[in-house]
Amino acid sequence: MIAQVITYLRERSDMMKWIFFAYLGFALVFDFFAERPDAHFWGDPIISFWAIFGLVGCLLMIVFCKGLSHVWLERDTDYYDK
Amino acid sequence: MTSSIFMHPATLFIVGALLLPLFRKFNAQKILLVVVPLLAFIQIKYLPESFGAVEWLGFELQFGRVDQLTMVFLHVFTLMALIGSIFGLHVKETGQHIAAWLYVAGSLGTTLAGDYLTVFIFWELMALSSVFLIWYRKRKKSIEAGYRYLLVHTVGGLILLGGIVLRYQNVHDLSFELIAPDSAMLADYLIMIGFMLNAAVPPIHAWLPDAYPEATVTGAVFMCAFTTKTAVYVLARGFAGYEILAIMGAIMTLYGVGYAVIENDARRILAYHIVSQVGYMVCGIGIGTELAMNGACAHAYAHILYKALLFMGVGCVLEMTGRSKLSELGGLYKYMPLSMIFTVIGGIAISGFPLTSGFVSKSMIIAAAGADHQTFIMLMLSLAAVGTFLSVGIKLPYFIWFGPNNPGIKPKEAYWNMQVGMFMAAFMCIFLGVYPEYLYNMLPYAVEYHPYTSYHLAETFHLLGFTGLGFYIMVKYLKPHDVSNLDLDWFYRKGALVFMWLARKPINAANEWVSNVYQTVGLRFTMAAARALSWFDWEGIDWALDGSAKGIVKAGDQTRLFQTGKMQHYIGAAAGLVFVVLIVVVLV
Numbered sequence: 085m086i087a088q089v090i091t092y093l094r095e096r097s098d099m100m101k102w103i104f105f106a107y108l109g110f111a112l113v114f115d116f117f118a119e120r121p122d123a124h125f126w127g128d129p130i131i132s133f134w135a136i137f138g139l140v141g142c143l144l145m146i147v148f149c150k151g152l153s154h155v156w157l158e159r160d161t162d163y164y165d166k
Numbered sequence: 167m168t169s170s171i172f173m174h175p176a177t178l179f180i181v182g183a184l185l186l187p188l189f190r191k192f193n194a195q196k197i198l199l200v201v202v203p204l205l206a207f208i209q210i211k212y213l214p215e216s217f218g219a220v221e222w223l224g225f226e227l228q229f230g231r232v233d234q235l236t237m238v239f240l241h242v243f244t245l246m247a248l249i250g251s252i253f254g255l256h257v258k259e260t261g262q263h264i265a266a267w268l269y270v271a272g273s274l275g276t277t278l279a280g281d282y283l284t285v286f287i288f289w290e291l292m293a294l295s296s297v298f299l300i301w302y303r304k305r306k307k308s309i310e311a312g313y314r315y316l317l318v319h320t321v322g323g324l325i326l327l328g329g330i331v332l333r334y335q336n337v338h339d340l341s342f343e344l345i346a347p348d349s350a351m352l353a354d355y356l357i358m359i360g361f362m363l364n365a366a367v368p369p370i371h372a373w374l375p376d377a378y379p380e381a382t383v384t385g386a387v388f389m390c391a392f393t394t395k396t397a398v399y400v401l402a403r404g405f406a407g408y409e410i411l412a413i414m415g416a417i418m419t420l421y422g423v424g425y426a427v428i429e430n431d432a433r434r435i436l437a438y439h440i441v442s443q444v445g446y447m448v449c450g451i452g453i454g455t456e457l458a459m460n461g462a463c464a465h466a467y468a469h470i471l472y473k474a475l476l477f478m479g480v481g482c483v484l485e486m487t488g489r490s491k492l493s494e495l496g497g498l499y500k501y502m503p504l505s506m507i508f509t510v511i512g513g514i515a516i517s518g519f520p521l522t523s524g525f526v527s528k529s530m531i532i533a534a535a536g537a538d539h540q541t542f543i544m545l546m547l548s549l550a551a552v553g554t555f556l557s558v559g560i561k562l563p564y565f566i567w568f569g570p571n572n573p574g575i576k577p578k579e580a581y582w583n584m585q586v587g588m589f590m591a592a593f594m595c596i597f598l599g600v601y602p603e604y605l606y607n608m609l610p611y612a613v614e615y616h617p618y619t620s621y622h623l624a625e626t627f628h629l630l631g632f633t634g635l636g637f638y639i640m641v642k643y644l645k646p647h648d649v650s651n652l653d654l655d656w657f658y659r660k661g662a663l664v665f666m667w668l669a670r671k672p673i674n675a676a677n678e679w680v681s682n683v684y685q686t687v688g689l690r691f692t693m694a695a696a697r698a699l700s701w702f703d704w705e706g707i708d709w710a711l712d713g714s715a716k717g718i719v720k721a722g723d724q725t726r727l728f729q730t731g732k733m734q735h736y737i738g739a740a741a742g743l744v745f746v747v748l749i750v751v752v753l754v
Contacts, residue, residue, distance in 0.1 A: 111627035124536030142636030
């Protein structure tokens with residue numbers, strides 16, 4: 085049953101994509117109405133600060149970590165047995 | 167005094183572990199496996215504030231000290247022992263259950279200990295029993311990883327012991343209380359390093375992602391819960407408010423999650439992610455305010471449950487398919503839908519979705535950093551939260567349960583007891599998110615924190631949503647490859663090879679030269695002397711003593727049969743012996 089529902093949704097990936105984008109739009113709009121009673125630092129009052137932080141942080145983390153792995157850390161799985 | 171030892175919840179697990187083989191004979195092992203942790207879970211509520219004071223060799227040992235800080239950890243440890251034991255019901259090797267329970271006993275003993283000597287005893291019990299959870303996997307890699315785990319923890323234990331001895335010399339008091347940061351001396355920092363090793367604080371963290379992925383399926387479920395969180399407890403007890411911990415904790419959160427983004431083995435991803443999550447707790451302890459300490463404890467409680475849930479989920483996959491590498495998995499939602507749902511619940515809880523336990527616990531620590539005006543640390547913790555959702559919230563479930571891969575396997579759904587274990591943990595993840603007061607009421611300080619404010623919700627919607635967008639954009643770069651990544655264990659793993667080379671080449675050559683000299687010169691003298699002595703021994707003394715030497719030779723032949731030549735057996739026997747001695751010492 086669960087598997088069938090998921091297969092059904094996976095076959096409609098375009099629809100899922102638009103639902104996801106709609107959610108992102110909702111999150112951005114929601115921020116305009118959120119109360120900001122006690123700002124702890126300079127980022128708190130900026131509308132959609134955490135959206136930018138999340139996106140940029142995620143992209144930078146992937147580029148940095150994957151890059152570091154690729155140029156330096158990556159080894160064969162039997163590296164220590166050689 | 168003997169009666170108060172039986173009050174100790176660790177006693178339940180130790181006696182239970184000793185009874186397990188007996189119950190196996192009567193086919194009632196499964197009943198015992200559920201009853202003992204359940205009894206412990208109930209029993210901890212009736213513990214007195216202080217019990218089990220023992221005087222031993224002039225030292226005041228205290229086996230039981232209970233306050234709010236102890237309670238929250240006892241509560242989650244016994245709950246986790248119950249969930250873990252149910253998850254492992256199908257395991258037939260009694261030895262694995264015994265090791266797991268002695269490990270739990272060590273953790274409970276450390277948590278209840280009121281002095282450093284008792285801490286040390288149970289600390290070592292934990293290290294020694296948990297290594298068997300790795301060895302029971304019985305693969306060459308697991309045996310090797312187990313030895314490395316044992317060696318690293320032996321070093322950590324020695325540093326801790328050194329600190330304890332020096333501290334006794336300094337202050338002539340071994341009671342386990344908060345050490346004020348401005349009065350801390352070398353001894354106290356040695357103790358702290360010993361604790362930090364078990365909390366897997368970089369640069370002494372590499373034992374964790376090295377060993378946990380090699381443990382047995384149930385072993386990893388136990389290990390992910392107890393070692394690091396016991397270390398969090400002792401740090402919270404002894405070293406709250408040390409700024410170095412706040413900084414190291416914040417570094418940990420990013421270090422662990424960075425590796426979780428690039429690793430391929432599902433259990434290694436989760437192991438690295440423990441480093442990241444424990445970083446939040448260490449950071450909270452370092453900040454040391456009431457909100458931060460509450461946050462650290464709440465996060466420990468929540469983390470044990472969802473990390474164990476994730477380890478159970480990927481453990482089910484490993485049990486049913488024999489695989490744990492993301493590059494060899496994919497599309498399993500069709501065959502193991504229930505395991506999929508439970509694992510995804512663990513994933514969203516660890517990412518801090520609203521209505522899950524991560525939302526109400528992790529944010530306490532971040533808010534505490536903000537309220538303490540530690541902006542940089544707060545941003546590091548928030549960035550680690552982004553990485554958490556990226557690596558464990560999306561990447562891990564995506565490549566196991568959905569994903570582009572078609573590994574061509576059709577595994578069965580996990581055993582019923584595994585599903586019950588996962589259900590219990592998943593239930594708690596959501597229950598704590600919906601009803602956070604249950605958790606908040608257990609915390610050491612009164613809580614005036616409200617997680618469900620509109621701003622916190624907006625922040626979470628943004629962080630999670632746009633991290634998801636980042637994944638969507640970059641998914642093709644995140645495709646897992648079958649490689650491993652270097653970490654700081656390189657130093658001792660490659661260092662050991664240098665040592666072995668030294669032993670094989672120069673030292674061996676020197677040794678041979680000396681033995682050549684000995685053979686040509688020394689041996690003749692020795693042999694002549696030996697012949698003379700031997701004649702005297704057999705003909706003179708043995709004649710006088712009625713042939714007892716011949717008897718001893720015979721006995722020696724028989725003893726030799728006990729020696730299997732397997733190091734694991736010797737360590738197990740030594741541990742058992744220490745244990746018996748300990749019980750005798752305490753009871754007499």
